[in-house]
Amino acid sequence: MHTVITKRQLSLRNGSDKPEVWIAFKGLVYDVTESRLWFTGKHYEHWAGQDLTDELKDAPHTEEVFKRFTCIGMLENNS
Numbered sequence: 001m002h003t004v005i006t007k008r009q010l011s012l013r014n015g016s017d018k019p020e021v022w023i024a025f026k027g028l029v030y031d032v033t034e035s036r037l038w039f040t041g042k043h044y045e046h047w048a049g050q051d052l053t054d055e056l057k058d059a060p061h062t063e064e065v066f067k068r069f070t071c072i073g074m075l076e077n078n079s
Helices: 007-011 063-068
Strands: 003-005 022-025 028-031 070-075
Touching: none
Parallel strands: 003 070
Antiparallel strands: 022 028, 028 070
């Protein structure tokens, strides 16, 4: 499939440390850099650079929202 991305690599794409803004959901990593909603690395109470799988169950939208973003890789299980 795609590149395997470690949790450390993901954590650095939080909107502050690197120019990219990434989030993970259900084992996949998405680049949300171009989204105005993630511009600062924060979207409401959610922070970029982490796995948001557990947090999304409380979101007002479904996982269909991820179709808007490019999946850039798979999150490594034990990183």
